[in-house]
Each structure stands twice: as C-alpha cells, then as structure tokens.
Amino acid sequence: MKRTFRIGLTTILLLSLTLGIAFAQNDNKVKGQQDSMTTVIKIEGLIAKTTSELPDSDRAAFARQLPDLIKQADKSDISNELIDKIATLLSDREDVIRLYAAVTLGNIGPNAVRAVPALERALKEAQNFSNSPKDAFGTGLYSSDAIVPALERIQNLKPGTLHYLLDLMVTPVKSN
Secondary structure, X not given: OHHHHHHHHHHHHHHXXXXXXXXXXXXXXXXXXXXXXXXXXHHHHHHHHHOOOOOHHHHHHHHHHHHHHHHHOOHHHOOHHHHHHHHHHHHOOOHHHHHHHHHHHHHHHHHHHHHHHHHHHHHHHOOOOOOOOOOOXXXXXXXXXXXXXXXXXXXXXXXXXXXXXXXXXXXXXXOO
C-alpha cells in the first residue's frame, strides 16, 4: 500500500510539474503574440502619422521608426494590408520617407513580395540626388540606396546582384 501511495504521489508531482511547464510555455507564447500585435498596431499608427499633414520633418521622424519596429513584429502578424500601407509610402513626396519605407519592406523580407511592383516603380521614379552634398534631412542616403537592397532581400537575391545588373544596364559598352 505504501508503495502504491508513493508511486501515485510521484506521478502526481511529475504531472503537476509537466502541466506547470506547459502552461508557462503557453503563457509566454500568448504574451509574445500580444507583444507582436501591439507592435503591429504601433506600426499602423506610425504610418498614419507619416501620411498626415504634419511638417515633413515630423513625418520623417515617424517613418524613421518603422524599419526597427517591423523587425519586432512576428512575420505571421504582418498582413498584406499592412504591407500595402507601407508600400504606399514609396510614393510620398519626400525622398527620406520613401527611403524608410523601402528599408521597412526589406526588413519584412520575402513576405513583402507583393510590394515588388511598388518598389520597382519607386526605383524608376527615384531622383538621383547623389551629386548634391546631402539630402534635405541630412541622412546622406537617398531612396534609391534603400530600394535596391530591399528588392534583393525580398527576392532572396545575393546582396549586390541588382546593383551589378543595373550597372550593366547603364554602363555604355566600349566598342573596339
């Protein structure tokens, strides 16, 4: 009888411990999902502020936060609608906002494949300010500097592949 009681008690303790670990893991998973959804809501808020009628410097400050925030979101929480909202920033009047939109889409990676046409349009429309000493917001970068790497990340291309192909397209061929 004592042996049965001891085995029963041990079994109950192991079962309790196992269930406790399972519940803790489930709680952590739920908390992670909640954190990710909170991040997505923050991103949507930043996009709304970026597309508002605020001064361009304020809009750029909001857009600057998008690339880091998108990294914190679970990829499964990033909807096609959110990707489309980010892609609309690629047609903003300010080049620095287009730059941050491209970096954000690149940080999403292959899940942002639906934004490739918008990125390609933005690249075609990008004005090359590289002859200027610096851009309007002093980043030293232009949207075209971010669009090409974003396209590479989204399409799983080796970094530098598109730059190489673009250089081939614009470099005149020397004839003998």
